[in-house]
Amino acid sequence: MYDKSEAAFAAAKRVMPGGVNSPVRAFKAVGGTPFFASHGEGPYLYDIDGHRYVDYLLSWGPLIWGHAHPEIVAAVESAARRGTSFGVPTELETRMAEKVTQLMPSIEVVRMVNSGTEATMSALRLARAYTSRDCIVKFEGGYHGHADSLLVKAGSGVATFGLPNSPGVPRTTAETTLTLPYNDAEAVRALFARRGEDIAAVIVEPVAGNMGCILPEPGFLKTLREVTQAYGALLIFDEVMTGFRVALGGAQARFGITPDLTTLGKVIGAGLPVGAYGGRRDIMALVAPDGPMYQAGTLSGNPLAMAAGLRSLEMLEEAGPALYERLEAFGRRIVAAFTAAGQRRGVPVYGHAIGGMFGLFFREGPVRSFAEASSADAGRYARFFHAMLQNGVSLAPSQLEAGFLSAVHTERELALTEEAIERAMAAVV
Ligand SMILES: Cc1ncc(COP(=O)(O)O)c(C=O)c1O
Known part of the structure; x- marks a missing residue:
């Protein structure tokens, strides 16, 4: 399913430290092989094996207008x-x-x-x-x-x-x-x-x-x-x-x-x-x-x-300000979907959303400091992360990172994300 990315990563590892030009790209916190990007379009990122993801990594934040606007x-x-x-x-x-x-x-x-x-x-x-x-x-x-x-x-x-x-x-x-x-x-x-x-x-x-x-x-x-x-x-x-x-x-x-x-x-x-x-x-x-x-x-x-x-x-x-209000409302709905799915299954969860940023934690709230954030369940996040990828959604490959929203994510992508969260949560119970 990830044949091309696996081959690309093997080749990259021969000539670059860890196969990457920035450490977090190597998926160490979540395990597995990083997928290699082919191209992006609006809210979607495509990998070289032909998968499509609703993208909430957005190049770690810069792409507030999505890909290739x-x-x-x-x-x-x-x-x-x-x-x-x-x-x-x-x-x-x-x-x-x-x-x-x-x-x-x-x-x-x-x-x-x-x-x-x-x-x-x-x-x-x-x-x-x-x-x-x-x-x-x-x-x-x-x-x-x-x-x-x-x-x-x-x-x-x-x-x-x-x-x-x-x-x-x-x-x-x-x-x-x-x-x-x-x-x-x-x-x-x-x-x-x-x-x-x-x-x-x-x-x-x-x-x-x-x-x-x-x-x-x-x-x-x-x-x-x-x-x-x-x-x-x-x-x-x-x-x-x-x-x-x-x-x-x-x-x-x-x-x-x-x-x-x-x-x-x-x-x-x-x-x-x-x-x-x-x-x-x-x-x-x-x-x-x-x-x-x-x-x-x-x-x-x-x-x-x-x-x-x-x-x-x-x-x-x-x-104008309406954009930031819309982004924040969108982020709140992702956090709400995450917390509701967790609560339904008895999984401790918590999250924040502000403007075009959000955070998802596998622990009870509040989360106010590094000590509290890093006590969240990293193994569960790793399983959730991979289950989200399988359901067509790309999050940051570590719980200790933020999620990002773009102006071109729409209700359609939100619906796909809510469904993915529901399925991925079932996979981490
Ligand atoms: C708050 C903050 N400051 C500085 C940096 C470093 O920026 P760059 O990766 O462009 O060197 C980052 C990168 O993630 C960041 O999030």
Whole structure:
């Protein structure tokens, strides 16, 4: 049934670590052979063995317009015909920066990069440069890309692989990263009372998406804002996943909290490699060539990526808040189908949905932290995941990841998903 994918994976493993270019693609958390993509169309992903899936992985979040949206394909085609990269400025980059500063409440000035990892790595360097302090605070289970400082108690693939701290990260670097449990405002206050003068920044996923999807408890983000301000540290919202996904203005618009710096990725590139970091003008003034903090990129602001991302953001703006309401209603119905199916069969289940993100857990609620998320039944999720694939639905290949929705998923796909959940739940009892 998966003959072609199995052969493709065997060939890939001979020449690539684990047969993949990013670890989570190897299906380690759920077992089995990863299927190889052939192509995508709207809400559907097709594999090389000819199966079709309703896709909730959506390339790990970027594809809020689904696969191969005609408008985005047209934008990329037209940009490619004019040249793929120039190494000198283009007006397209300014248009993208204008759009981002207009849509993201806290961003006055923005720098484009090529990935979320580059964005968070650069934002940390900037926070350290601005404050002349070395330490940063992150939350257990928060994944912010694979820069050295951030590979400490990271969620997502790092957690899946049980690598609390990757070898290769210098001890002295890891020591400057202080970690706290997500949603624990008291722990934040206590840490700042002890180490506040050493802390350059707190970096947080304002909705956590790399330990499943976990919502911030009421007041948690506000505490981060107040405490960082009181101690002269910066607050960095890592909106690589949540930006343009939980609301047009990201989680910062949705929760009404203004961070000093914001990192972006995924949706901003509509499936092409893009990241960005930005924020207050006086902080961004430190970035070269305006200031001394060095950060650069041969392909940063690449015209294909800018064309795709800009068109995607324009379409989101045209769709307006109604789109996010629709996505959230859709996510809630998936969570409701999951919890109802679990309850009917006596399987402990819980879930969250916000904007175009959702999370499904095989345990009782609430799920507020990495400790709670990682105590959910991983074996049961693995069986559920494979049963969903067999029923034509592609979820993230780990319970410690979020699910994603697109603007082109319709009632038809929802009905297919609800049926698949019903059947898959029967398979995991
Ligand atoms: C919140 C968050 N920050 C940063 C990153 C890193 O982005 P990238 O994989 O583009 O380097 C991710 C990737 O999943 C993410 O979810």
